[in-house]
Amino acid sequence: FGCGGGGGDAKGKIVGIEPGAGIMSATEAAIEQYGLDFQLQDSSSAAMAASLKRAIDNEEWIVVTGWTPHWKFAQWDLKYLDDPKGVYGGEEEIATIARTGLKDDMPEVYEILDKFYWAPADMEAVMLDIQGGMTPDEAAEKWIENNQDKVNAWLPEQEAAEKGKVTLGYVEWDSEIASTHLVKNVLEKAGYQVEPVAVDAGVMWTGIANGDFDAIVSAWLPLTHGDYYAKVKDNVDNLGPNLEGAKIGLVVPTYVTIDSIEELND
Ligand code: PBE
Incomplete structure (x- = not known):
């Protein structure tokens, strides 16, 4: 061989x-x-x-x-x-990126997204359950049930009076199916209506810059999406890594x- x-x-x-x-x-x-x-x-x-x-x-x-x-x-x-x-x-991180203005429009959503952070083993557990036959929502629910302390730490103490609809752009890569549905289910727990929208990588990046999406949790940096990010970085709000140790x-x-x-x- x-x-x-x-x-x-x-x-x-x-x-x-x-x-x-x-x-x-x-x-x-x-x-x-x-x-x-x-x-x-x-x-x-x-x-x-x-x-x-x-x-x-x-x-x-x-x-x-x-x-x-x-x-x-x-x-x-x-x-x-x-x-x-x-x-x-080398080692990559996966960053959460919000549209410009989300912080003012939906501060609670912004805070939850900003706090969202997990480890490669967490993401793998969700991916394995999906691969084993669970729907992405079922796998996300299971992870949330098994990790309530972590999830509670992402939720603000003071709940927003008004909720609303949140749109998450993503690409149907196994890792991003897992993370996007995890965040969807966390935001739903906080009372939001969440729509995950599957698109191509290019559309994901133009969409977050144009404000078509409220957020993405799928930005692989510094290299993998480096070119995409460089084009839009002045028009988006980078909330930093939600996972480190990617490759x-x-x-x-x-x-x-x-x-x-x-x-x-x-
Ligand atoms: N991936 C998974 C993506 C990012 C997430 C490594 C396949 C890529 O753009 O190559």
Whole structure:
């Protein structure tokens, strides 16, 4: 299993996810900077996971665009390929971004969003329950029930007299399905009506800058969404990280014997 995945004269491929994801542009940069004889295949997060499952069931060679937190690391034996050039950056954080004006319009919502903070293991627990068959709302409810102290600390002592509707933009990446539904259910507990709106990454970023969404909890920084963020940073309100210790890169099953991106062409 050591070699290239290219096999003969067929070009090797990297199984990607949705075009527009930061990990897709990072992977194009990796192909360029490492001079890889590989093509990045557009796909979706769900199709990527299905390809990974199929390959593992057949012990076939595969390389995918992967990220942490993600349930796939609990499901299978996987490893990141080393990235000596640092194309995929280092540790990432996931930030909460509010639309300009939310702080004045809905101070209670703003405060809850500002306090929302959890660990990779928390997000993974929700992701695993969803992967195991729960709806995102059921998985979020379960986490809230098991973590009432944390959730209560996010809720303000003085409740707002007026509630209202809150719109959360997100992309259907497994991690963001989990976090967005968690926050949706927390805000619902606080009395709000919450609508999660699934869009492409580009629309998520223009939407938060235009005020189409009240907030997003899906901003991967500094690298993954760095280009998107740079374009809108003066028109949004960055509330800081809601999770630290995230990561992106190229991921292979551990039976694939190479350890570094540099070895992909071997
Ligand atoms: N991801 C998950 C996204 C951010 C969240 C790593 C697939 C990306 O833009 O690449």
